[in-house]
Amino acid sequence: MKPAVFRFLLLLSGLGGLSSHAVAAESTAIEAPGPLGPLAGTFVNAGAGTPVVLMISGSGPTDRDGNSALGPKPATLRQIADGLAKRGISSVRIDKRGMFGSKQAVADGNHVTIADYATDVRNWIAVIRRKAGVRCVWLAGHSEGGLVALAAAQGQADICGLILLSTAGRPLGEVLRSQLHAVPSAQTVLPQIDGAINALEAGHHVDVQTLHPGLRQLFHPAVQDYMIDLFHHDPVALLRAYRGPVLIMQGAADRQVSATADLPLLKGSDPKAQVVLLPNVTHPLADLGVAPAADGSLPLDGAVVSDIAEFVLKH
Numbered sequence: 001m002k003p004a005v006f007r008f009l010l011l012l013s014g015l016g017g018l019s020s021h022a023v024a025a026e027s028t029a030i031e032a033p034g035p036l037g038p039l040a041g042t043f044v045n046a047g048a049g050t051p052v053v054l055m056i057s058g059s060g061p062t063d064r065d066g067n068s069a070l071g072p073k074p075a076t077l078r079q080i081a082d083g084l085a086k087r088g089i090s091s092v093r094i095d096k097r098g099m100f101g102s103k104q105a106v107a108d109g110n111h112v113t114i115a116d117y118a119t120d121v122r123n124w125i126a127v128i129r130r131k132a133g134v135r136c137v138w139l140a141g142h143s144e145g146g147l148v149a150l151a152a153a154q155g156q157a158d159i160c161g162l163i164l165l166s167t168a169g170r171p172l173g174e175v176l177r178s179q180l181h182a183v184p185s186a187q188t189v190l191p192q193i194d195g196a197i198n199a200l201e202a203g204h205h206v207d208v209q210t211l212h213p214g215l216r217q218l219f220h221p222a223v224q225d226y227m228i229d230l231f232h233h234d235p236v237a238l239l240r241a242y243r244g245p246v247l248i249m250q251g252a253a254d255r256q257v258s259a260t261a262d263l264p265l266l267k268g269s270d271p272k273a274q275v276v277l278l279p280n281v282t283h284p285l286a287d288l289g290v291a292p293a294a295d296g297s298l299p300l301d302g303a304v305v306s307d308i309a310e311f312v313l314k315h
Contacts, residue, residue: 025085032127034097034105039120041094046085051312052132053084054124055093058143063100064093066142074284075297076142083305089312092128110222113229114151121152136160138312150238161245161315163308166283168257169265173201173231201231236269246273247311251281253288276307
């Protein structure tokens with residue numbers, strides 16, 4: 001019998017009127033400096049003088065559009081970028097160092113930290129400010145990308161504000177633990193799961209040969225250093241230290257980041273933040289049960305783009 005495989009689930013309102021900038025939007029390639037080679041992205045230009053949103057994708061091999069090399073292709077970030085352009089808001093969406101168009105930026109995309117990703121975001125901000133002539137840049141992070149946005153925003157005066165999309169309020173070790181505890185086929189190996197996560201949270205490596213075969217890929221030695229770093233970041237502490245405008249958008253039907261366990265923590269850490277809880281909406285910000293489009297993408301809930309655009313334009 002083949003062993004069960006437990007996947008790392010964490011990646012690891014009505015429509016508003018169209019802006020007069022809609023016809024001016026165009027997509028072009030854009031680069032920022034990386035450690036060994038360039039970081040690659042797509043600039044959607046809605047016109048001179050428009051706000052610019054820098055989009056940061058979720059965990060694992062997830063590209064600038066919000067599509068995973070492991071399967072899911074919801075195109076969450078591409079759809080948001082296209083929708084914002086129609087409302088007079090420019091955007092840049094990016095590939096993470098060591099992956100996709102940014103593959104040459106580092107020798108090994110697994111040898112990375114949240115601080116490294118935050119450094120890349122700051123480099124992107126500098127490039128965008130020069131290219132677009134804007135005073136500041138908005139940061140929009142989806143899932144793990146929200147944590148990166150929070151880390152990058154610390155002490156930065158050139159960030160207009162934060163847009164946290166499906167972002168965890170708990171440290172990501174706790175999120176992963178709760179995700180795996182909810183998997184029926186994982187019940188017999190929960191002691192191994194808890195032991196591995198506890199060890200990584202404490203800064204220790206795990207001997208995967210002592211684990212169930214279905215857990216060995218999840219805790220692969222190549223990603224353990226990243227997980228050790230990832231698990232010690234506290235989104236609540238980072239948000240408390242940030243002083244700019246914040247939009248928190250969460251789907252009530254999200255099974256990866258919890259509207260009941262994570263959203264209250266973020267909301268409590270910044271009482272001034274604007275919070276949008278979307279009923280019946282999943283982690284990729286699509287309505288529960290929505291049929292994929294012809295290209296495999298999941299059409300966004302109708303409130304996503306309009307609420308983000310309203311938040312950006314009113315600040």
